[in-house]
Structures are given as C-alpha cells and as structure tokens.
Amino acid sequence: MAERRIVTGNYAAAYGALLSRVEVIAAYPITPQTFIVEHVSEFVNDGKLDAEYMPVESEHSAMSACVAATATGVRSYTATSSQGLALMHEVLYVAAGLHLPIVMPVVNRTIAAPIGIWCEHNDTMAERDSGWLQCFCENNQEVLDMVVQAYKVAENTKVLLPVMVNLDAFILSHTVEPVEFPDQKDVDEFLPRYDPKHAYLRPKDPMVVGSFASPEYIQEFRYQTEESTQNAKEVIRQVNDEFAEKFGRDYGGAVEEYRMDDAEVALITLGTVSATTRDVVDELRDEGKSVGLVKMRWFRPYPTEIIRDIASRVKALGVYDRAMSFGTGGPSYMDTKSALYGHSTIPVLGFLAGLGGRDVMVKDIRLMFERTLEAAKKDRVEKEVTWIGTRGVQP
Amino acid sequence: MKMKDLPEEDWFVNGHTACPGCGGATVVKIAMKVFGPDTITYFPANCLLVFGGTYPLNSFKVPYLHVLFENSAICAAGISRALKRLGKTDTSVVAFAGDGGTADIGIQALSGAAERNEDIIYVCYDNEAYMNTGIQRSGATPFGAWTTTTPVGSVEAGKGEYKKDIPRIMMAHDAPYVATATLGFIPDLLKKLEKAKNKKGCFRYLQIYAPCPPGWRMDASLGAKISKMVVDTGLWTLYEFEDGKMTINKKPKMTPVEEYTKLQGRFRHLTKENLAALQKYAEDKWRKDQALAEAYS
Numbered sequence: 001m002a003e004r005r006i007v008t009g010n011y012a013a014a015y016g017a018l019l020s021r022v023e024v025i026a027a028y029p030i031t032p033q034t035f036i037v038e039h040v041s042e043f044v045n046d047g048k049l050d051a052e053y054m055p056v057e058s059e060h061s062a063m064s065a066c067v068a069a070t071a072t073g074v075r076s077y078t079a080t081s082s083q084g085l086a087l088m089h090e091v092l093y094v095a096a097g098l099h100l101p102i103v104m105p106v107v108n109r110t111i112a113a114p115i116g117i118w119c120e121h122n123d124t125m126a127e128r129d130s131g132w133l134q135c136f137c138e139n140n141q142e143v144l145d146m147v148v149q150a151y152k153v154a155e156n157t158k159v160l161l162p163v164m165v166n167l168d169a170f171i172l173s174h175t176v177e178p179v180e181f182p183d184q185k186d187v188d189e190f191l192p193r194y195d196p197k198h199a200y201l202r203p204k205d206p207m208v209v210g211s212f213a214s215p216e217y218i219q220e221f222r223y224q225t226e227e228s229t230q231n232a233k234e235v236i237r238q239v240n241d242e243f244a245e246k247f248g249r250d251y252g253g254a255v256e257e258y259r260m261d262d263a264e265v266a267l268i269t270l271g272t273v274s275a276t277t278r279d280v281v282d283e284l285r286d287e288g289k290s291v292g293l294v295k296m297r298w299f300r301p302y303p304t305e306i307i308r309d310i311a312s313r314v315k316a317l318g319v320y321d322r323a324m325s326f327g328t329g330g331p332s333y334m335d336t337k338s339a340l341y342g343h344s345t346i347p348v349l350g351f352l353a354g355l356g357g358r359d360v361m362v363k364d365i366r367l368m369f370e371r372t373l374e375a376a377k378k379d380r381v382e383k384e385v386t387w388i389g390t391r392g393v394q395p
Numbered sequence: 396m397k398m399k400d401l402p403e404e405d406w407f408v409n410g411h412t413a414c415p416g417c418g419g420a421t422v423v424k425i426a427m428k429v430f431g432p433d434t435i436t437y438f439p440a441n442c443l444l445v446f447g448g449t450y451p452l453n454s455f456k457v458p459y460l461h462v463l464f465e466n467s468a469i470c471a472a473g474i475s476r477a478l479k480r481l482g483k484t485d486t487s488v489v490a491f492a493g494d495g496g497t498a499d500i501g502i503q504a505l506s507g508a509a510e511r512n513e514d515i516i517y518v519c520y521d522n523e524a525y526m527n528t529g530i531q532r533s534g535a536t537p538f539g540a541w542t543t544t545t546p547v548g549s550v551e552a553g554k555g556e557y558k559k560d561i562p563r564i565m566m567a568h569d570a571p572y573v574a575t576a577t578l579g580f581i582p583d584l585l586k587k588l589e590k591a592k593n594k595k596g597c598f599r600y601l602q603i604y605a606p607c608p609p610g611w612r613m614d615a616s617l618g619a620k621i622s623k624m625v626v627d628t629g630l631w632t633l634y635e636f637e638d639g640k641m642t643i644n645k646k647p648k649m650t651p652v653e654e655y656t657k658l659q660g661r662f663r664h665l666t667k668e669n670l671a672a673l674q675k676y677a678e679d680k681w682r683k684d685q686a687l688a689e690a691y692s
Contacts, residue, residue, distance in 0.1 A: 024473065024476050024480065026473070051480070052477075052479060052480055054472065054473070054476060054511070055511070056507055057469075057503055057504060057506065057507030058503060058504075060504075061466060061469040061503070061504050061507060064466035064469045064473065065469050065472060065473035067462050067473065068437070068469070068470040068472070068473025069473040069474070069476055070477075071473075071474070072473070072474045072477035072478060072481070074480050074481065076473075091462065091463060094462050201459075203432055203433050203457055203458060203486055206457050206458040207458050208448070208450075208453050208455070208459055209460045210459075211449065211451075212448075212450060213449065214449055214450070217450050217451075
C-alpha cells in the first residue's frame with residue numbers, strides 16, 4: 001500500500017531516486033541541495049538502496065561520473081544547485097550530446113554575485129540550451145513523482161535525453177508537506193530496468209562513445225538532438241497519462257491549465273509561484289474577474305503548440321519569471337513571445353519578482369493579473385517587462 | 396611478461412594518425428598489448444583522441460569513452476563503479492591522459508579517485524607539455540624548456556620553474572600502486588604494466604615518459620635513446636611504490652644533463668647557468684628519491 005508521510009522536497013527528491021532503483025549515485029554537497037545526497041547516502045548505508053555511492057570531489061566530477069556510469073549502461077543520479085550546476089556546465093552538454101538519460105534534481109538557487117542561497121531560476125535558465133529537458137515542480141509530491149517520471153521520459157528510445165527536475169530552494173527543498181509514497185512494486189512495473197541499446201561500454205561488443213567528429217558529421221548529431229527534443233513532447237504526455245492511470249495523479253503533461261475554461265487572461269508560471277497563483281485566481285474569480293493559471297511544468301522542450309492554443313483562447317497573457325535575461329526579459333517571457341510571433345497578436349507582458357529568494361506575495365500576483373487584464377482591455381502592451389517589489393523601481 | 400611473450404595482436408591497431416616517433420602512441424600500443432581485450436579505455440581531449448580515430452573511424456578494438464579534458468580519473472571511476480553493478484569486475488578500466496590533463500587541469504579528479512581508491516588504472520603519458528594544442532607549457536614541462544608559451548625572448552627564455560612531480564603526489568595519497576617508466580627500458584615497462592593490470596580492485600597510477608619529436612624539436616628516431624638518457628642523467632627515476640613500499644628499479648649513471656639536452660631543440664637556448672641549474676635539479680631529485688625509497692623501505 002502506498003504510504004503517506006510528511007517530508008521535505010529534498011527528501012522527496014531522494015526517495016524518488018530510491019524508488020527508481022538508481023545504480024550509481026554521484027554526490028557533492030551544496031546548499032540547499034545537500035540533504036538530497038545525505039538522504040541517499042542513508043538509504044545506501046541502511047541497505048534500503050543497493051547502489052554504488054560516489055562521494056566525489058566536485059559537481060564537475062559528479063556529472064562526469066554520471067555520464068561515464070550511464071555510458072557504461074546503468075541508471076545514474078546526482079543532484080545540485082546554483083554554482084554546482086554552473087560548474088557542471090560543460091559536462092551537461094556531453095550528457096545530452098551522447099544521449100545519456102541521466103536524471104538530476106536541481107534545487108533552484110540564485111547564482112553569485114551577490115552570493116546567496118535562496119530561490120532564483122537563473123541557475124537552470126542558463127542551461128536551457130544544453131539539450132537537457134527541464135521540468136519545474138509546484139510541491140513535494142510533484143518532486144517525488146517527477147523524478148520517477150523523468151527517468152521514464154529520459155529513457156524512452158524516442159527521447160534518450162537527460163532531465164533536470166527543478167524544485168525551488170527552501171520553499172520546497174526545506175519545507176515539509178504530506179507526500180504519498182508509491183509502492184516499490186508499482187514503480188518497478190512503471191519503470192523497468194535501464195537496458196540501453198544505443199550507448200554502452202562492453203569489451204565483447206566494443207563501441208566508441210564520445211568520438212571526435214568533424215564538420216562533416218556534427219550537424220547531423222545536432223539535428224538528432226532536436227528530433228529527440230521534439231519527440232519528448234509526445235512522450236511527456238504518454239508518461240503523464242500512464243502515471244496518472246497507475247498512481248492516480250494527473251499533472252496535465254507539459255502544461256497544467258487551472259480555471260482556464262472561459263478565462264480572458266492567464267498568467268504563465270514556473271515553480272512554486274503556481275501554488276500562490278491558484279489562490280489568487282480563486283480570489284479574483286470570486287471578485288468576478290475572468291482569469292486563469294497556466295502552470296508551465298516542462299520548460300524544455302518548450303510547449304510551443306500548447307501555448308499557441310492557449311493564446312488563441314485568451315485576450316492577453318502575463319508571464320512570470322524568476323530569472324532575468326539581462327537586456328531583454330525573463331526567459332519564459334521571451335519564449336512565450338517567440339512561440340506566439342506570427343500566430344497571435346494578443347498582448348504578452350513579462351513580470352519579474354522573487355529574485356534572490358524574495359517572497360512573491362499574493363499582492364504581487366494580483367498586480368500581474370491587474371496589468372494583464374488592463375492590457376487585454378486596451379489590447380496593447382504599455383510596458384513589456386515589469387519588475388515587481390524592487391526598491392526604488394515603480395512597478 | 397617478456398617482450399617475446401607480447402601478443403602479436405594489437406588492440407590499438409595500425410592506421411592511426413600519430414606523428415612519426417610519437418611516444419604517446421607507442422605507450423598506448425604496448426600498454427594495450429598487456430591490458431588485452433577485456434579493457435575499457437577513457438581518453439580526455441588529447442592527441443590520442445584525435446589520432447586514435449575521428450568519427451566514423453577508430454583504431455581501438457576495445458570500447459572507449461571520451462567526455463572532456465579534466466575528468467579522466469572520475470570518468471574511469473564512473474565506468475568502474477557501473478561495471479561493479481553489472482558484475483564485471485574483471486574488466487580493466489584504463490585512462491590514458493597526457494601530462495597537462497594530469498598534472499594541471501585533471502589533478503582534482505585524479506586526487507579524488509586516488510583518495511577513494513577507485514578501481515582504475517591511470518596512465519599518464521608524459522610528453523612534458525600540451526602537445527595537442529601546439530606545445531604549450533604544462534606543470535610537467537622541465538626547467539628551461541622552450542614551448543610556445545615559454546618562448547625564447549630577449550628577456551626571458553624557456554620555462555623558469557621545475558617539473559611538477561606527480562608520482563610523488565600520488566605516493567602522498569598512499570595509492571596502492573604508483574610506478575614510473577620510460578620507453579627506454581621496455582622490460583621494466585612491461586613488468587609495471589602487467590602489475591598494474593593484475594593488481595585488481597584498487598587505484599593504480601603509471602607515469603610513462605613519452606617523447607614528442609615535434610614538440611621537443613627532436614629527430615623522430617631518437618625516442619628510445621632519449622628515453623634511456625633521461626634515466627641515466629637522474630632527471631627521471633625509475634621506481635615503483637607498491638602497498639607503501641618504494642623500490643628504485645635503476646640507479647642512474649648521473650650522465651651530465653647536457654648530453655641529454657643537446658639532442659633536443661627545446662633546450663638549445665640554455666645558458667651555462669641554466670644547465671648548471673638543471674644539473675643541480677637532477678642531483679637533488681636523485682638524492683630526494685633515494686631518501687624517499689629509504690623512508691618507504
């Protein structure tokens with residue numbers, strides 16, 4: 001029987017690895033991720049998880065060990081945050097380029113400078129072109145479920161790409177919530193053992209993994225990664241549905257729509273702000289305002305078709321970002337505009353709030369909706385990017 | 396293993412594109428004859444990765460993995476841990492890295508793997524500079540040597556610092572097996588490769604002197620000769636460090652270093668003072684290595 005326990009997001013991320021029966025774990029501490037690798041080491045030392053635990057010397061080495069272990073033919077796992085992810089940067093590209101289905105929770109933490117340990121998405125956003133798929137979580141249940149789902153998506157032969165499972169620093173990583181723990185037997189049925197046909201290191205059937213390639217070949221490799229990324233859209237939907245069928249939790253696939261049936265405007269969110277936004281939507285609905293939430297769950301591959309469909313049903317879109325691409329706007333805002341260009345003329349507004357881990361309040365989200373409703377009414381964008389809750393800056 | 400017992404078969408086969416007289420290619424060819432078919436290899440971004448075959452060509456009959464430059468030891472360790480999960484602990488996992496990838500950018504991962512006693516063989520083929528990128532100074536470049544980043548100018552000429560002693564650093568990790576070798580003493584090299592192969596389940600480090608004729612500005616036929624001379628001068632001590640015990644395998648003749656340097660264009664500019672400094676370095680090194688062997692006897 002599935003068991004309900006009160007755990008942190010970090011524990012949920014670690015338990016997802018246990019349920020996925022990972023075989024090689026590479027571990028390196030960084031706040032606020034550290035508890036994940038601590039919990040996994042406890043599972044291993046208590047005999048609950050039969051795996052090789054590698055306490056390595058850096059995040060660069062952690063990702064390198066995962067690449068090598070998965071290239072050899074076993075399921076591998078690591079977790080990181082912020083500077084740790086930045087240190088992994090060049091290895092991330094190799095994992096994706098070699099089509100190695102590694103899954104890594106990333107506890108989203110601000111990147112220095114200034115150095116801080118609280119939530120911002122500028123760590124994973126910097127890796128959005130690395131070839132990794134990325135999903136964002138709203139609560140601890142979703143963290144656990146998405147680690148298991150991520151392996152299923154990553155190891156699908158039409159995809160074979162690594163996945164980051166993103167969870168907001170402290171808001172999820174260190175906060176306890178009730179989480180239903182699925183039965184191991186059910187997870188085993190859902191997620192069979194990793195048995196690669198495309199990349200492995202076996203002396204009796206030798207293969208080169210990571211060959212030096214010339215301009216004659218590299219473009220085709222890039223095209224294959226693009227194909228896999230596109231294929232992931234359908235696979236994400238299938239895995240979501242299969243998971244819902246087996247475990248009773250349906251997350252809606254790449255995007256979850258909340259009270260969108262007759263919404264005039266919507267706010268697109270990533271991460272835990274989605275939870276606050278649900279409440280704000282309910283409040284505004286009670287006040288007679290026709291608003292809805294678009295919770296972006298999978299940011300890579302970017303759900304272009306879904307966003308175009310949503311845009312065809314509303315009069316304006318607001319996009320909340322917890323990271324800035326300086327000089328332009330938040331990455332999610334830019335991707336939304338890019339997806340809609342040539343397909344929709346509705347106003348799209350970008351909102352920045354909660355950078356460096358600052359709380360995003362109900363009033364902040366209300367302001368985002370107010371501005372978006374105003375833009376819908378006027379059918380034009382008066383201010384493209386609005387910084388909310390910034391000292392000395394009028395929103 | 397004696398030379399006559401070496402198998403005819405190669406696992407690093409002809410057709411690769413290394414330069415004539417390449418010490419690195421020779422090290423790998425001989426090492427693969429000893430390690431044999433039940434081996435998985437790892438190469439960082441080095442000459443070997445390029446001359447070993449560019450896609451879709453390949454000169455290896457065993458699997459190899461390449462990931463990046465600075466992570467040879469951890470990638471080999473990742474392979475080894477995965478093999479343990481798959482129940483294939485007999486397979487040798489061997490990283491072949493150059494001196495730049497070992498002494499400089501790769502030393503963090505190397506140190507970690509040694510400290511955790513990962514079940515891998517790490518072979519550093521030491522050609523004393525970054526050769527793949529075109530002869531730049533590394534931590535393992537010897538004193539005085541010309542490289543493209545220690546050019547012979549009117550104010551400064553050649554490397555001003557001494558060679559970083561990686562085997563000694565590996566000994567400081569109490570690694571179960573550390574050995575030095577050169578292509579000038581093949582029976583000694585074969586013995587060490589074989590020991591490294593058969594000493595399973597632990598971390599093994601070999602540093603093998605590997606002449607690079609274009610990088611050293613030297614005739615391609617001189618590899619074996621120069622590999623003997625480096626030992627005779629005292630610039631390179633042949634030794635083994637096994638389970639805490641250090642054994643020197645050959646007493647140097649202490650031939651003047653000038654006999655060695657004059658055969659290589661990279662040392663052509665050395666002044667009398669430079670040569671005296673290098674001579675003193677060779678004498679000091681031999682004295683220190685003897686003292687170490689005494690301490691670890």
